[in-house]
Amino acid sequence: MPPSSAPRGRPEIGCTGFSADFEREFSIRYQAALDHVPQPYAGATTVFRSKAQSLRDPRFGALGWEQFVSPLPRVHTIPGHHESFLELPNVEHLIPLLDAILG
Numbered sequence: 001m002p003p004s005s006a007p008r009g010r011p012e013i014g015c016t017g018f019s020a021d022f023e024r025e026f027s028i029r030y031q032a033a034l035d036h037v038p039q040p041y042a043g044a045t046t047v048f049r050s051k052a053q054s055l056r057d058p059r060f061g062a063l064g065w066e067q068f069v070s071p072l073p074r075v076h077t078i079p080g081h082h083e084s085f086l087e088l089p090n091v092e093h094l095i096p097l098l099d100a101i102l103g
Helices: 020-035 091-102
Strands: 046-050 074-078
Touching: 046 091, 074 091
Parallel strands: 046 074
Antiparallel strands: none
């Protein structure tokens, strides 16, 4: 294998080694993602958010979903942080809320 021309400590980025079909399909899907403009969703939505927030990048309200849904989402705050609100004992606060919503 020839030595990499990428600077040391920096990963080489590219699509070399893939079939032409894969590269073409990837390019089409990537461009579609770039071109996509989300449309507002008109229906009931619920946001479950963790109580603990990052000090560097705190998020408030419905975590930005307000711009994509109408009416405004119902927001439930669950104890814990992003990685622990689905773990015991925090998830015990989430279970009855999901049961009520999903019926």
